[in-house]
Amino acid sequence: MSRYVIGRIGQAALVLWAAFTISFVLLQALPGDAILIKFLNPELGLGPEQIAEIRASYAADSPLPVQYFHTVANFLTGHFGYSIHAGVPVGELILANLPPTLWLATLGLLLSVVLAVTLAALSALSPLGWLRYFIQSIPSFFISTPVFWLGILLIQVFSFQLKLIPVINPGPWEALILPVLTLAVPISAPLAQILMRNIDHVLTEPFVAVARAKGASHRWVLWKHVAKNAFLPTLTIGGILFGELLAGAVVTEAVFGLNGLGGLTQRSVNDQDIAVLQAIVVFSAAAFVLINLTVDLLYPVFDPRLRVRQGAVA
Amino acid sequence: MFIIRRFRKRAGLAFLLGATLLAGTSGWGAAQAAGADDRSKPVQGGTLIYLEQQAHTNLYPPAGGFYPNGGILNQITDKLTYQNPKTLEIEPWIAESWTVNADATEYTFKIRKGVTFSDGTPLDAAAVAKNYDTFGRGNRELKLPISEVINNYDRSEVIDPHTVKFYFKKPSPGFLQGTSVIGSGLVSLKTLALPYEALGDATKIIGSGPFVVARETLGRELTLKARPDYNWGPAKLKHQGRAYLDEIRYIVTPEDSVRIGALLAGQADIIRQIQAYDEKQVEDEGYLIYAPSTRGVNNSVVFRPDNPLVADVRVRRALLHATNTDEIVSTLFSTNYPKATSIIAKTALGYVDLSSKLAYDIEKAKRLLDEAGWKPGMNGWRQKDGRMLELSAYESLPQPQNKETLQLIAQQWEKIGVKLNVLTADSGSAAVNNLDPAKAPVSPAMVGRADPDVIKSQYYPTNRNVLLQKGGNSDKVQAFADERLNTLLDQLASEPDRVKRLAIAGEVQNYVIDQAYAIPVFEEPQAFAAAPYVKDVSFEAVGRPSFYSTWLAPRR
Numbered sequence: 001m002s003r004y005v006i007g008r009i010g011q012a013a014l015v016l017w018a019a020f021t022i023s024f025v026l027l028q029a030l031p032g033d034a035i036l037i038k039f040l041n042p043e044l045g046l047g048p049e050q051i052a053e054i055r056a057s058y059a060a061d062s063p064l065p066v067q068y069f070h071t072v073a074n075f076l077t078g079h080f081g082y083s084i085h086a087g088v089p090v091g092e093l094i095l096a097n098l099p100p101t102l103w104l105a106t107l108g109l110l111l112s113v114v115l116a117v118t119l120a121a122l123s124a125l126s127p128l129g130w131l132r133y134f135i136q137s138i139p140s141f142f143i144s145t146p147v148f149w150l151g152i153l154l155i156q157v158f159s160f161q162l163k164l165i166p167v168i169n170p171g172p173w174e175a176l177i178l179p180v181l182t183l184a185v186p187i188s189a190p191l192a193q194i195l196m197r198n199i200d201h202v203l204t205e206p207f208v209a210v211a212r213a214k215g216a217s218h219r220w221v222l223w224k225h226v227a228k229n230a231f232l233p234t235l236t237i238g239g240i241l242f243g244e245l246l247a248g249a250v251v252t253e254a255v256f257g258l259n260g261l262g263g264l265t266q267r268s269v270n271d272q273d274i275a276v277l278q279a280i281v282v283f284s285a286a287a288f289v290l291i292n293l294t295v296d297l298l299y300p301v302f303d304p305r306l307r308v309r310q311g312a313v314a
Numbered sequence: 315m316f317i318i319r320r321f322r323k324r325a326g327l328a329f330l331l332g333a334t335l336l337a338g339t340s341g342w343g344a345a346q347a348a349g350a351d352d353r354s355k356p357v358q359g360g361t362l363i364y365l366e367q368q369a370h371t372n373l374y375p376p377a378g379g380f381y382p383n384g385g386i387l388n389q390i391t392d393k394l395t396y397q398n399p400k401t402l403e404i405e406p407w408i409a410e411s412w413t414v415n416a417d418a419t420e421y422t423f424k425i426r427k428g429v430t431f432s433d434g435t436p437l438d439a440a441a442v443a444k445n446y447d448t449f450g451r452g453n454r455e456l457k458l459p460i461s462e463v464i465n466n467y468d469r470s471e472v473i474d475p476h477t478v479k480f481y482f483k484k485p486s487p488g489f490l491q492g493t494s495v496i497g498s499g500l501v502s503l504k505t506l507a508l509p510y511e512a513l514g515d516a517t518k519i520i521g522s523g524p525f526v527v528a529r530e531t532l533g534r535e536l537t538l539k540a541r542p543d544y545n546w547g548p549a550k551l552k553h554q555g556r557a558y559l560d561e562i563r564y565i566v567t568p569e570d571s572v573r574i575g576a577l578l579a580g581q582a583d584i585i586r587q588i589q590a591y592d593e594k595q596v597e598d599e600g601y602l603i604y605a606p607s608t609r610g611v612n613n614s615v616v617f618r619p620d621n622p623l624v625a626d627v628r629v630r631r632a633l634l635h636a637t638n639t640d641e642i643v644s645t646l647f648s649t650n651y652p653k654a655t656s657i658i659a660k661t662a663l664g665y666v667d668l669s670s671k672l673a674y675d676i677e678k679a680k681r682l683l684d685e686a687g688w689k690p691g692m693n694g695w696r697q698k699d700g701r702m703l704e705l706s707a708y709e710s711l712p713q714p715q716n717k718e719t720l721q722l723i724a725q726q727w728e729k730i731g732v733k734l735n736v737l738t739a740d741s742g743s744a745a746v747n748n749l750d751p752a753k754a755p756v757s758p759a760m761v762g763r764a765d766p767d768v769i770k771s772q773y774y775p776t777n778r779n780v781l782l783q784k785g786g787n788s789d790k791v792q793a794f795a796d797e798r799l800n801t802l803l804d805q806l807a808s809e810p811d812r813v814k815r816l817a818i819a820g821e822v823q824n825y826v827i828d829q830a831y832a833i834p835v836f837e838e839p840q841a842f843a844a845a846p847y848v849k850d851v852s853f854e855a856v857g858r859p860s861f862y863s864t865w866l867a868p869r870r
Contacts, residue, residue: 031746051787053452054459087372087514088532096532155572160579167572168363168565168581257567259534267369267533272742 008296012289019285020278024071027274028064034084034272035060071278081275085267090279093264098283101260104252105245107176108183109238115184116191116234124199124222136196143189147248151182151255167256179256183248187241194237198230205229232303239295242288354849356553356865361561362848365573365585369533369566374513376449376461378496381840384858385586389538389562390432391499391521394423394442396548397491397855399606402663404490407548408437408500408522418485418810423493425476429546431502432526439478443470445500446480457510462771463492465807485808487815488767496858499523522546524557524862536564547862553850558865577601577843583866584844584851584859589714590648596843605650605839606853609662610768612654612834613713613760615723618751618782619831620794623705630830632682636730637833638674642722646715647836654834656823657769661837664766664819671827672834679730688731696731704733707756708744716758719835749788760838766819770803773826781831799825845869 035055055061074081080090123135158178159167165174202208203226211221249262261280268276370382378387396407409423429437450467452460466484473479482489492498502520505513512518516527516536524547525538540557547554565582567573573585574592578599588596593603617624617633624630643653652660655669683696683703691697695704709717717736724734734756739747747753759780761772771777775795779786783795802822809815826832840857847867852860 030740031743033742053454054457082511083514084511085371085514086369086532087374087511089511092515093532152569152571156575159581160575163579166581168365168567168576169563255569255572257534257565257569257572259531264533270741272740 008293012286012293015289016282016285020072020075020282021068023278023281024068027272027277028067030272033060034274075278075282080279083268083273083276085271085273085276090275093276094261094279094283097259097261097264100258101246101249101253101262103176104179104183104249104258104260105242107180108187108245108248109241111180111184112188112191112241113238115188116195119188119192120195120199120230123196124226125219139189139192139196142185142192145185147182147186147251148255150185151178151252154178154182155255175256175258179252179258182255183245183252186248187244190237190241191234195230195234198233199226202226202229228302232299235295235298235302239292242291243284246284356558356850356863357867358558358865359560360558360866361563362559362584362861362864362866363582364562364564365567365576365582366564367566367568367570367573367587370514370516370536370564372510372514373516373519374458374510375499375501376459376463376497378499379462381586381858384496386516386527386536386538386564387496387499387519387521388523388854388858388860389525389862390519390523390527391496391501392429392437392523392546393495393498393500394493395490396550397494398550399853399855402855404494405548405550407494408442408546409493410549412490414490416810418487418489418808419482420479421482421489422473422477422479425478426546427476429522430543431520431522432541433502433504433520435502435504437500437522438475439472440475441503442478442500443472444503444506445498446470446478448506449498450480453506456508458506459510461492461497462777463495463497463765463767464489465492465767485810487810487812488765488807491765492767494855496854525562528561534566538562538564551863553863557862559861562861574843577845580845580869582845583848584842586840586842586859588841588843590646590651590841593648593650593841593843600846602844602846602848603650604842604844604851604853606842606857607659607661608760608838608840608857609659609855611658611759611761611772612656613719613836613838614654614657614758614832614834615707615720616757616759616780616832617830618755618757618794619796620751620782620784620791621755623701623703624755625794626686627829628682628686629688629703632679632686632730633727633732634679634827634830634833635673635675635682636679636727636732637723637835638726639672639833639835640674641726642719643836645722646718650839650841651714651836654836657826657832657834658819658823659837662766662768664816664823666820666823668823668827671824676729683730683732690731694731695733702733703731704735705755706735706737706753707758708748708754709736709738710758711741713758713760714838714841720758749782750790751782751788751792751794752790759832766815767807769819769822770807773799773822773831774803775800796829796831799829799831 082088083090083093086093119135119138123132126132126135155167155178158164165177208221208225211225246262249260250266252258253260253263254266264276265280268280366382366385368382370386371377371380373383373387375387375391378384392408394407394409396405398405408426408429410426412421412423414421423442425439425442431437447470448458449461450464452458465488466482466486468481468483471479499521505518505520508518516530519527524541524544526541528537528539530536538561540560542556544556545554567576570589570592574588574596576582577585578596578601588603597603617630619625639653643651655667655672656665658665688696688698688703695702697703707720709720717738720736724736727734748757757780759772761768761778772780775783775786782788782791784791784793785795802818802825806815806818806822809818842859844851847869849865849867850863852863854860
């Protein structure tokens, strides 16, 4: 077991290093850089000599390998550098933007699970064929709803027309209701779809027929036999959906004017604020690796068959 | 008019009626007048909710040109002088009085007594000297760049605790106005001791202004609190003492429809940046549009004559006459965006009316292209020596509806057989390619400042260099340089005599249009929308809001 865990951690470190290096190379390959973008902004009106001076002070034109090792060394010692665009330390920026995104992502994921399970349960329990068909087509509708449009629609209806929730100056919980809903709808779609398909699939398995033959009710079979088996693949998708959450957060945060990593990423990409982007890439990769590791470790908890096999390995 | 306010017709009528009654019946009128007086008497207190489109960036005062930055700096810093936004005259503020020598190389300022920064340190001659030494010369160690509004700066001298003198290497007639702009906001020595990278944190910007930064959530929200002991506003303003508002909350709301919706739903009091097509919706609800002029170089497209396609003045002139600015303004914008009649705004200092040289004349345009040897080819596009007259321009994101404007210009040029590709790119590619005359022979451009120096800022090779002359910020330029233009710009920045200086400003405007280096399109305003109960919002000379005298009337 411990060898397994050490192996996984080694893998994680490798993934982190690769993410860092690839993003560094890609960001450097882009035309222009943050200093150019920021200081060529006509509203600043700096002369070429001043820009050259600023470039020199940031060592922006030193050879790439030097910059690379410099950045690696800084990251390893916990120095993420300064955001050229915002004029604050990167660590501060990440700290300010992380908690709201964590809240948004966690609640969004929870709500999407609730939505997905509700849809799957409704579809499995529905006695009518056409109703089943209707419920099963809802996820396709959800996933094709543009997040941007949904967000604006929710604001227009609930905030501006019905005046139920203010968008400007909301309370800490009020601030989360509409964004979480906006984020959860598209995320719930793949979850619901996979859950429904798995339920349908498991229902055709022989052991279900056996349970039925023993006189179990439809509900009992669903709850005791089918749900457990259908849940596993959904968990895998749940891990992968984290990436989607971050992507969804970009739009949600822009529409609702929220602080967060999504918006920060978008701004930094636009300004080629490399120090910030590197920190975000490494941070996201770490989160991704951590979540998928957790998912992997959770498998045996939910599925005794995996537990036995793992015991054999260790 | 400086501020264009258009009330609902009904409100205007009621006002008119009230005024007539006041004039007509004296006894009853007096009682009414007292009531009216109460209503127009500023109320102290309250929080102003201000929705901003973009988060502020670095708040080093010379970086205050960026509108989100200027909107904050203008409340928290004071300036040596105050430029009256109506008359453009320079009036006393932190400087009680000043003297300038005949050739504008020495400026002496008497500093008002008893002014303090919000950290308690005095704003005296030494502090002013340190501010200008930093803005005028930059600070290499702290990476603080030089301010673009200060030309030819040499050094400062503290004569006594309340007198400071500045010396210049060459005449610097624009300096007095330069002391009144946001980029010259005075900050505490503690702020000036910080490196450039630390100045994106608003709480580190310590000024002497009527408001102080209370707290900030980076990229999201900023709260200013009024300074109760503030007592040094511009001397000629009616309002003295502390600000009426208790608090201003800036909330970054990037989405246009959310800003406007929140304003109309009563969740916000004032918003920055409203597009021309949204104005009607806001006015129909009885809200106000403020569109102060930026009084600088008009929103224009400029040519990069280093590119052989636009090197011939006849080609540039043809394109100038093929551009129908009336159509652009009436199709895409509103009356708040007046059609340009020179390279600088009508309200800018030194403006001359050149509308006769800017007339839309498609026949003349075609004739000029024929003369220049560009003949319509088989496919309708103009050709010469087997080459097509095909130009490109990159969209400029900060300018209002810039992509739409360029696309409309492209349609207009198509009528004379010239192709204009309107390109959109990420900021990095756009910044790099826009420096290459081969890739961007045409470019959008604008800048705001209420001094003729602004023309130099825009065109001079070592400043913004919009024409991409050799010796400037681009290493892609082969040969283009216009010595006559540069000489004129040099004279403009160093002629101490005001009358002569304005004459040179006129000469530059004529020259740029005669050479058809630029096609001015419209006079760019900064558009704000506010609720009717937000009173006395004022704007400095180039359109940044000042909330010093603003107050909130009771909501109906």
